[in-house]
Amino acid sequence: MDGYVAKPVRPSDLWAALAAAVPGASAVPPAEDEPPELPAAPDAVVLDGAALLRRLGGNAGLLARILVLFEGDCGRLLGEMQAALAEGDADRLARPAHTLKGTLGNLSAGASCAVAVRLEALARRGELAEAQRVFPQLEAEIGRLRTALAALGAAHPTSSGERV
Amino acid sequence: MTARLAQAEHDPEAAQGEDGAVTFLVVDDAPVDRLIAGSIVERALGWRAVYAEDGRSALAAIESEKPRIVLTDLNMPGMGGLELTAAVGKRHPLVPVVLMTAFGNEEVALRALREGAASYVPKKSLDDLLAPTLEQVLAVARVERRQQRLLGRLDVAELRFTLDNDRSLVPAVVTHLQQYLVCPGLSDPTTKTRVGVALEEALLNAIYHGNLEVSSELRQQGEEPFHRLADERRRLAPYSGRRVHVAARITHDEASFVIRDEGPGFDPAALPDPTDFANLGRVGRRGLLLIRTFMDEVRYNPTGNQITLVKRAREEGGTL
Numbered sequence: 001m002d003g004y005v006a007k008p009v010r011p012s013d014l015w016a017a018l019a020a021a022v023p024g025a026s027a028v029p030p031a032e033d034e035p036p037e038l039p040a041a042p043d044a045v046v047l048d049g050a051a052l053l054r055r056l057g058g059n060a061g062l063l064a065r066i067l068v069l070f071e072g073d074c075g076r077l078l079g080e081m082q083a084a085l086a087e088g089d090a091d092r093l094a095r096p097a098h099t100l101k102g103t104l105g106n107l108s109a110g111a112s113c114a115v116a117v118r119l120e121a122l123a124r125r126g127e128l129a130e131a132q133r134v135f136p137q138l139e140a141e142i143g144r145l146r147t148a149l150a151a152l153g154a155a156h157p158t159s160s161g162e163r164v
Numbered sequence: 165m166t167a168r169l170a171q172a173e174h175d176p177e178a179a180q181g182e183d184g185a186v187t188f189l190v191v192d193d194a195p196v197d198r199l200i201a202g203s204i205v206e207r208a209l210g211w212r213a214v215y216a217e218d219g220r221s222a223l224a225a226i227e228s229e230k231p232r233i234v235l236t237d238l239n240m241p242g243m244g245g246l247e248l249t250a251a252v253g254k255r256h257p258l259v260p261v262v263l264m265t266a267f268g269n270e271e272v273a274l275r276a277l278r279e280g281a282a283s284y285v286p287k288k289s290l291d292d293l294l295a296p297t298l299e300q301v302l303a304v305a306r307v308e309r310r311q312q313r314l315l316g317r318l319d320v321a322e323l324r325f326t327l328d329n330d331r332s333l334v335p336a337v338v339t340h341l342q343q344y345l346v347c348p349g350l351s352d353p354t355t356k357t358r359v360g361v362a363l364e365e366a367l368l369n370a371i372y373h374g375n376l377e378v379s380s381e382l383r384q385q386g387e388e389p390f391h392r393l394a395d396e397r398r399r400l401a402p403y404s405g406r407r408v409h410v411a412a413r414i415t416h417d418e419a420s421f422v423i424r425d426e427g428p429g430f431d432p433a434a435l436p437d438p439t440d441f442a443n444l445g446r447v448g449r450r451g452l453l454l455i456r457t458f459m460d461e462v463r464y465n466p467t468g469n470q471i472t473l474v475k476r477a478r479e480e481g482g483t484l
Contacts, residue, residue, distance in 0.1 A: 054291070055200060055204065055290075055291055056200070056203060057203065057204075057207045059203070059207075062199075062203055065199065066196055066199060066200065069195040069196045069199060070196050072195075073194060073195050073196060095239070095241070098239055098266065099193065099194050099239070101266070102194055102197055102237075102266050102287055103194045103196045103197055105287060105288060106196060106197050106200050106287065106290075107196065
């Protein structure tokens with residue numbers, strides 16, 4: 001069964017469910033489980049531009065659309081997080097942190113993604129004081145990411161025929 | 165464009181865009197994420213992506229765009245991925261749902277699979293797994309769709325099963341029989357469920373009260389002594405040699421099921437009023453009430469070891 005990568009809490013349950021869901025699937029987990037996922041290292045790169053471009057099929061037009069979408073979305077999510085912190089509402093903090101984490105992962109933005117992972121975990125544990133201290137780090141990392149994204153976009157203008 | 169032509173969709177049943185591409189729906193509240201997921205699949209498979217930002221707008225998009233497959237995020241404001249999976253399963257049972265799980269969220273994925281999701285892909289593995297997974301799930305769904313079309317042309321289904329007294333096979337038998345309820349007056353989900361419940365109760369009655377002769381009075385003293393006695397008798401003559409015989413005949417007009425056990429039976433004449441529970445001790449009160457409520461006709465043979473259940477196609481469904 002090629003279609004699945006899993007880090008199951010209960011491997012037997014998960015694989016049995018997969019086997020039931022997909023005809024022909026094996027109920028036996030693969031020999032090697034994926035290593036547990038760790039937050040990106042502190043020295044993670046701001047932006048892995050090559051990985052992002054690969055994900056977008058080298059399509060400069062698509063990259064430009066992504067950059068515009070990210071600008072709007074990221075500002076909105078940071079604003080929601082700021083409001084949640086101001087009101088001391090950990091539950092309301094967790095959702096935008098979670099969403100931003102996913103988007104940053106998709107952008108191959110390792111450094112800011114790692115901070116968002118940490119912030120979401122703090123929000124879910126209700127550790128608001130620590131979250132207050134981490135939030136400016138997220139803003140700073142997002143600032144660096146914006147600069148890197150802008151440079152990537154400038155290096156791959158859409159006018160040159162969509163393809164990089 | 166070459167990729168698109170090379171992988172053109174040849175399935176005549178496919179809901180296709182003008183260029184022949186399979187339409188699929190991506191549901192995610194994060195705009196960057198849904199565009200990336202959609203573009204990965206568009207590029208790899210030549211399909212056409214349509215987008216929705218939460219479960220509720222996804223259900224509307226399924227009506228208007230008629231996608232062949234749905235790819236959804238789990239965590240969304242309003243109706244999330246789990247609820248969406250359940251809703252699509254009810255309203256559009258032939259449209260498979262695949263979930264994208266956030267980084268390290270496999271427990272929720274397992275719940276989604278139990279809600280009826282066809283598969284899931286961790287978000288960090290979209291590059292490698294998304295397109296192959298969707299392609300594989302759609303291939304399986306296509307076979308199911310064809311089977312549904314074939315069953316729609318079914319004139320008569322006649323099936324016979326002989327079961328021993330192991331209750332674990334009962335759900336499988338019930339599910340198998342339910343899939344033949346395809347004609348318009350029998351195929352709505354409520355009817356299917358009700359026939360399924362009635363069949364299950366009748367089969368369990370045949371095993372426990374018929375073959376194993378365990379009374380429902382005993383059950384009122386608790387599940388444990390009831391099942392202990394049933395387990396003992398499953399291995400003990402004469403109970404162990406008894407079988408349950410199931411004969412089903414399903415046409416466009418009605419579905420009838422004859423379930424016979426090999427126990428001593430009882431005198432059906434001792435049931436002057438079938439809804440008078442005082443007379444129904446050994447047959448299982450709740451079970452018989454459900455059977456009587458859900459089926460159109462319920463009959464016993466004179467020796468009381470065979471029950472016949474009939475469900476007729478509803479008129480408004482248009483019997484053929």
